[in-house]
Amino acid sequence: MGAKATGEACAVCGGRTWVLERRGDVAMARVCACSESCSVCDGRGHVLVEREAVFSQKMGPRLYEVMEPCICTRRRRRVALFNDVGLPGVVSHASFDNYRAFNEAQDRGRGVAMHFAHQYVKGGTDAKGGPAKGFILSGPVGTGKTHLMAATLAHLVLEVGIRARYVEISLLYATIRRGFQEGKSGGEIIGPLSDVEVLAIDELGKGRGSPFEMETLDELIARRYNAGRTTLFATNYSLEPERKALRTPSAPAGYRTTEDARNTAREAELLRERVGERIYSRLCEMCTFVELPRDTPDRRRTRQEMDAPMHHAPGGLRSAGR
Ligand SMILES: Nc1ncnc2c1ncn2[C@@H]1O[C@H](COP(=O)(O)OP(=O)(O)O)[C@@H](O)[C@H]1O
Ligand SMILES: [Mg+2]
Ligand SMILES: [Zn+2]
Ligand SMILES: [Zn+2]
Incomplete structure (x- = not known):
């Protein structure tokens, strides 16, 4: 944990960011402690990304911002998906x-x-x-x-x-x-x-x-x-x-x-x-x-x-x- 700064893989999850464990009769996943707090979005769960698109020929390509789920949100979703597998x-x-x-x-x-x-x-x-x-x-x-x-x-x-x-x-x-x-x-x-x-x-x-x-x-x-x-x-x-x-x-x-x-x-x-x-x-x-x-x-x-x-x-x- 806290190993990210040095570039070493976490000893608990091996750098995967998630861990699997047995809870009673079922296999469950959770986000590893090393990845619980997110520095990408500061815990907001989403990020603003810039996109370029042509809305009209006259104006030409324009930059605009869209809200996207942060990597940490996607990670949590996948963990939740895993917990539905059974x-x-x-x-x-x-x-x-x-x-x-x-x-x-x-x-x-x-x-x-x-x-x-x-x-x-x-x-x-x-x-x-x-x-x-x-x-x-x-x-x-x-x-x-x-x-x-x-x-x-x-x-x-x-x-x-x-x-x-x-x-x-x-x-x-x-x-x-x-x-x-x-x-x-x-x-x-x-x-x-x-x-x-x-x-x-x-x-x-x-x-x-x-x-x-x-x-x-x-x-x-x-x-x-x-x-x-x-x-x-x-x-x-x-x-x-x-x-x-x-x-x-x-x-x-x-x-x-x-x-x-x-x-x-x-x-x-x-x-x-x-x-x-x-x-x-x-x-x-x-x-x-x-x-x-x-x-x-x-x-x-x-x-x-x-x-x-x-x-x-x-x-x-x-x-x-x-
Ligand atoms: N070839 C193998 N390599 C590593 N672990 C195995 C192997 N075969 C079985 N196991 C382990 O033994 C246990 C029973 O295996 P399992 O996959 O349920 O067998 P099967 O479904 O073929 O009856 C599990 O804990 C599994 O991880
Ligand atoms: Mg079997
Ligand atoms: Zn970890
Ligand atoms: Zn995040």
Whole structure:
């Protein structure tokens, strides 16, 4: 703090001017203390800038002054925008820099997400004027899918000033169901999610697959697709059709818990089967696919071992899983 005078980056925010922190279940942003008082506008929040324009041919170009929001106002707006995204608190620390790739697929995942975030321009069109392609990350739990989504959304909102939302699919279904009981229509709840510039849908394919859930998902994705809006996805379900043929018979009963067995069976399932052909083919058009192999280590279980040098973790990566 107070480091600006010497030109050093602030130790708290690293010069970004904002910090992310976990407040309860949600990730929240705030303006860093180093940037709270503004020397540009002396706290007024706006600045006068000179513009030149030709109002009439006779008079020629004239200078005039306009009021513009100061950089500090824009910073506060972006922080407020971030606090509307709805990112979970557990990934409040997530950035591209602290994402670690343990295989090529994770490296590619980070590359795809970073590229998307850094080339995205407001309005969301690609070089040819079509909708900007999003991405879908598929992989086992604890491999950083939500982490990469969070890093992407933080960049878009705080560095580019984009409006974005994050939803975990089963929470969305629950919210809509609750809304129904309060007399709201599904469309009323889906509306804002259909319109937001960038939407991240986490845990795609999760749920009971009931007609209500399928219709909700179909409507949301169809609306975004038709509006040419960019959507990001993460899923535990596999994208590769080949996986089905490779599926191995499950371990003998009694060897694993039913919960384990159920999870394995679920993971082996294909996303295409979970969401149906119609949604799947839209995803193919809307997204770049990234599939993390099933043996990608679960970071939540192996964090300790992976942070330690390999030779300090005898017995392999999974030996001391919590
Ligand atoms: N490759 C990784 N590099 C750094 N942190 C990771 C990585 N994978 C997971 N994590 C961390 O582990 C926790 C769980 O990751 P998360 O992104 O929720 O996994 P997933 O969504 O794939 O189940 C988070 O705190 C996340 O920051
Ligand atoms: Mg996740
Ligand atoms: Zn700072
Ligand atoms: Zn200012």
